Amino acid sequence: DAKTTQPNSMESNEEEPVHLPCNHSTISGTDYIHWYRQLPSQGPEYVIHGLTSNVNNRMASLAIAEDRKSSTLILHRATLRDAAVYYCILRHNSGGGADGLTFGKGTHLIIQP
Amino acid sequence: DGGITQSPKYLFRKEGQNVTLSCEQNLNHDAMYWYRQDPGQGLRLIYYSQIVNDFQKGDIAEGYSVSREKKESFPLTVTSAQKNPTAFYLCASSIVGQKRTEAFFGQGTRLTVV
Numbered sequence: 001d002a003k004t005t006q007p008n009s010m011e012s013n014e015e016e017p018v019h020l021p022c023n024h025s026t027i028s029g030t031d032y033i034h035w036y037r038q039l040p041s042q043g044p045e046y047v048i049h050g051l052t053s054n055v056n057n058r059m060a061s062l063a064i065a066e067d068r069k070s071s072t073l074i075l076h077r078a079t080l081r082d083a084a085v086y087y088c089i090l091r092h093n094s095g096g097g098a099d100g101l102t103f104g105k106g107t108h109l110i111i112q113p
Numbered sequence: 114d115g116g117i118t119q120s121p122k123y124l125f126r127k128e129g130q131n132v133t134l135s136c137e138q139n140l141n142h143d144a145m146y147w148y149r150q151d152p153g154q155g156l157r158l159i160y161y162s163q164i165v166n167d168f169q170k171g172d173i174a175e176g177y178s179v180s181r182e183k184k185e186s187f188p189l190t191v192t193s194a195q196k197n198p199t200a201f202y203l204c205a206s207s208i209v210g211q212k213r214t215e216a217f218f219g220q221g222t223r224l225t226v227v
Contacts, residue, residue: 034215036215036216041201041221041223042220042221043119043203043205043218043219043220043221044156044203044205044218045218046215046216046217049215085155087155087156101146101158101161101205101207101216102158102172103148103155103156103157103158104155105154105155106155
């Protein structure tokens with residue numbers, strides 16, 4: 001299975017941009033890069049995903065390296081509500097159907113007021 | 114509103130008892146998943162299912178069992194064989210075979226065994 005590597009924690013100030021890195025050097029050509037975040041005592045929620053091109057949505061931007069071996073989740077203007085654990089995962093197929101949807105430990109993002 | 118529901122939110126059981134956690138979704142998703150999360154840790158996959166009456170073991174299936182008799186439901190039983198069952202349990206669902214689509218998670222069940 002393709003794995004991802006993220007820093008254990010990062011700290012940023014409120015109203016500043018945040019760049020959360022993820023390494024996935026063994027990514028295959030058909031793996032999508034997904035990001036989720038988890039607030040304390042809640043289930044994870046989807047943030048964004050991409051395959052090759054950079055992506056933007058109302059929550060964040062995803063920058064994908066040209067060789068696809070790394071990606072960066074960008075929060076353009078962090079708020080205190082963005083403090084959460086952020087997971088970078090690769091969606092791949094296992095057998096003929098559902099993928100295992102494997103999560104690592106993620107990055108604990110701390111936002112300072 | 115479509116979504117995925119886990120119940121109960123908090124569950125207490127005595128050591129040695131089996132306990133079943135409920136997970137229901139009305140998103141018409143074929144794939145469903147169960148995860149375990151310990152304090153300060155990431156999510157670890159217990160079981161997943163891509164279709165009714167079929168399921169696969171994840172990374173930590175020992176001491177757990179599941180069933181998938183209906184598309185909407187994927188209950189997880191924590192058996193007495195699970196040595197350390199106290200944890201936060203999360204259920205998720207997604208469309209099968211569509212790697213570009215997101216998974217949806219329930220709000221979790223916090224199980225405490227005393």
